[in-house]
Amino acid sequence: MGKTLAEKILSMRSGSDARSGEIVVTDVSLVFFQDTTGPLTLRQFREAGFDKPAASVRAAFFLDHAAPCPNRELADDHTFIRNFAFNNGCDFYDVGEGVCHQIVAELLARPGDVILGTDSHTVTAGGMGAFACGMGSTDGAIALGLGKTWLRVPESIRVLVSGSLPRGVYAKDLILYLIGLISADGATYKALEFSGRGLPTISIPERLTIANMSVEAGAKAGIFPSDEVTRVYLETQGRGDDFMALTPDPDAVYEDTIEIDMASTVPMVAKPHSVDNTAPAAELKGTAIEQVVIGTCTNGRLEDLAVAAHILKGKRRNPGTRLLVVPASRLILQKAIDAGYVRTFIEAGGIILPPGCGPCLGLHQGVLASGERCLSTANRNFKGRMGNPESYIYLGSPATAAATALRGEITDPRELIDIT
Amino acid sequence: MLKGRAFKFGSGISTDQIIPGRYAYLRSNLPELSKHAMEDADPDFICRVKEGDFIVAGSNFGLGSSREHAPLVIKMAGIRAILAKSVARIFFRNAINLGLPVLLCDTDSIDDGDELEISLESGIIRDVTNCRVIGFDKIPEIMLCILNEGGLLPYLKKHGSFDISSDS
Numbered sequence: 108m109g110k111t112l113a114e115k116i117l118s119m120r121s122g123s124d125a126r127s128g129e130i131v132v133t134d135v136s137l138v139f140f141q142d143t144t145g146p147l148t149l150r151q152f153r154e155a156g157f158d159k160p161a162a163s164v165r166a167a168f169f170l171d172h173a174a175p176c177p178n179r180e181l182a183d184d185h186t187f188i189r190n191f192a193f194n195n196g197c198d199f200y201d202v203g204e205g206v207c208h209q210i211v212a213e214l215l216a217r218p219g220d221v222i223l224g225t226d227s228h229t230v231t232a233g234g235m236g237a238f239a240c241g242m243g244s245t246d247g248a249i250a251l252g253l254g255k256t257w258l259r260v261p262e263s264i265r266v267l268v269s270g271s272l273p274r275g276v277y278a279k280d281l282i283l284y285l286i287g288l289i290s291a292d293g294a295t296y297k298a299l300e301f302s303g304r305g306l307p308t309i310s311i312p313e314r315l316t317i318a319n320m321s322v323e324a325g326a327k328a329g330i331f332p333s334d335e336v337t338r339v340y341l342e343t344q345g346r347g348d349d350f351m352a353l354t355p356d357p358d359a360v361y362e363d364t365i366e367i368d369m370a371s372t373v374p375m376v377a378k379p380h381s382v383d384n385t386a387p388a389a390e391l392k393g394t395a396i397e398q399v400v401i402g403t404c405t406n407g408r409l410e411d412l413a414v415a416a417h418i419l420k421g422k423r424r425n426p427g428t429r430l431l432v433v434p435a436s437r438l439i440l441q442k443a444i445d446a447g448y449v450r451t452f453i454e455a456g457g458i459i460l461p462p463g464c465g466p467c468l469g470l471h472q473g474v475l476a477s478g479e480r481c482l483s484t485a486n487r488n489f490k491g492r493m494g495n496p497e498s499y500i501y502l503g504s505p506a507t508a509a510a511t512a513l514r515g516e517i518t519d520p521r522e523l524i525d526i527t
Numbered sequence: 528m529l530k531g532r533a534f535k536f537g538s539g540i541s542t543d544q545i546i547p548g549r550y551a552y553l554r555s556n557l558p559e560l561s562k563h564a565m566e567d568a569d570p571d572f573i574c575r576v577k578e579g580d581f582i583v584a585g586s587n588f589g590l591g592s593s594r595e596h597a598p599l600v601i602k603m604a605g606i607r608a609i610l611a612k613s614v615a616r617i618f619f620r621n622a623i624n625l626g627l628p629v630l631l632c633d634t635d636s637i638d639d640g641d642e643l644e645i646s647l648e649s650g651i652i653r654d655v656t657n658c659r660v661i662g663f664d665k666i667p668e669i670m671l672c673i674l675n676e677g678g679l680l681p682y683l684k685k686h687g688s689f690d691i692s693s694d695s
Contacts, residue, residue, distance in 0.1 A: 130691045131691075132689045144595070242620065243593055244595045255689065325587070325615060468548035469543075491547045492541075
């Protein structure tokens with residue numbers, strides 16, 4: 108019997124014939140930590156009695172959630188992490204380098220890897236053909252010390268995409284549509300595996316957006332095959348040697364198959380306060396928005412900023428709508444400057460935030476006032492997510508966000524994009 | 528035998544509601560952090576909860592962020608078990624790693640304020656207030672081993688690594 112991508116990768120890394128439902132102990136290729144979950148990890152690492160990280164695992168630390176620090180307590184946490192990384196020779200990405208998931212995808216993730224991170228959006232790396240899974244700080248500490256973890260091999264739900272995304276409709280709309288379809292626990296404990304005739308039309312940046320949000324349907328992993336698209340991306344990053352082709356077996360067994368004709372998708376928005384509370388953007392016309400956020404690990408890549416800049420070029424934001432732009436990495440910010448996008452955002456009345464998580468989790472850099480509504484390209488809209496339980500968060504694509512910033516109300520971007 | 532009061536919650540309680548991101552600066556000061564447990568789900572919870580009480584929830588409890596601080600502050604607030612119709616996977620694993628039992632059962636018949644008695648060994652929840660008995664799903668073997676040792680760190684101190692042989 109053939110294997111799904113999850114079964115193949117876990118078989119490779121555990122040295123066993125891993126099948127859905129079984130428990131395996133697997134090698135970990137990469138384990139990474141961020142600044143709000145890292146300190147607890149390091150204390151548990153010490154408590155567990157480890158001297159140093161296992162030689163077999165690559166470890167990386169990122170200062171991205173509180174970057175730069177809004178207070179002394181988080182600054183002390185940063186010192187703690189910085190010192191550990193330095194003393195143990197771990198990869199380290201300081202304030203301003205960008206969000207962990209973006210850097211992992213750009214520089215570290217390889218097809219066929221088992222990647223763990225103490226952040227639920229670790230699933231983003233599934234866009235690179237890795238089995239990437241979020242865990243808590245203690246599990247992260249043990250993976251750091253042993254170079255291994257235990258996992259139940261998940262059943263896979265196959266998502267077969269056909270056609271291609273129409274003009275004005277993006278990967279974010281596709282994944283919001285899927286989450287609305289299967290609900291916030293529709294894929295709990297499962298791997299979402301993406302394939303289909305339409306797959307070659309989906310770029311790596313788009314795969315990262317889709318994989319990033321797979322956890323919002325409860326998924327353990329969101330995995331794409333490693334194909335020609337992956338190979339070209341790795342070559343452009345100077346990492347051609349990291350390529351390995353990886354596809355599911357034709358006779359792999361899936362728990363369920365969902366077919367999506369991408370040509371029929373439309374711009375989607377997730378309404379407060381759950382990610383599966385979705386509706387077409389067009390149905391929410393008239394909803395006033397006080398803050399727009401474009402960026403984050405979900406939609407902070409150069410391609411995302413390009414889409415938003417195209418809509419905003421030569422125009423100004425609605426006076427009652429703040430516009431925050433948060434690029435996902437330093438590299439992206441640099442390229443966005445070179446391409447003129449940053450000028451466009453500033454001339455539109457926008458604010459450029461440091462590469463990092465920005466206002467996504469309510470820590471700093473754009474906390475909402477009571478009663479305010481925000482349209483964000485991030486991945487979560489739970490009550491209180493952006494720092495105020497009396498505020499309302501809508502999620503959408505960079506195009507929807509840019510159109511909304513111009514009009515001051517939720518706007519289907521196809522009204523502003525020439526779709527002929 | 529665990530005995531305590533049920534604090535009833537609905538479905539889809541996220542880890543953002545359990546321990547909001549705006550308190551991230553307290554994550555290295557756990558006693559202070561724990562004062563904000565469940566704050567965006569029920570601001571009064573922390574004033575009313577007593578040692579030995581239970582959280583009883585609907586479906587998909589603990590969805591969202593992987594922050595282990597979520598089950599941690601719940602445990603520090605005195606909660607001795609979480610009962611829910613379903614639980615998000617990272618939260619479930621984190622709770623077990625901390626030695627906090629998470630029991631999957633039909634919670635519809637349990638009301639806020641009910642007095643419960645729970646026997647983990649026999650798999651029985653007795654709602655003393657409405658005279659009902661509910662069973663809960665068997666916890667996966669490796670997680671039960673971790674839970675019985677009191678959490679992942681004590682488990683590893685005893686076993687050295689992950690022991691997934693069938694008699695572990």
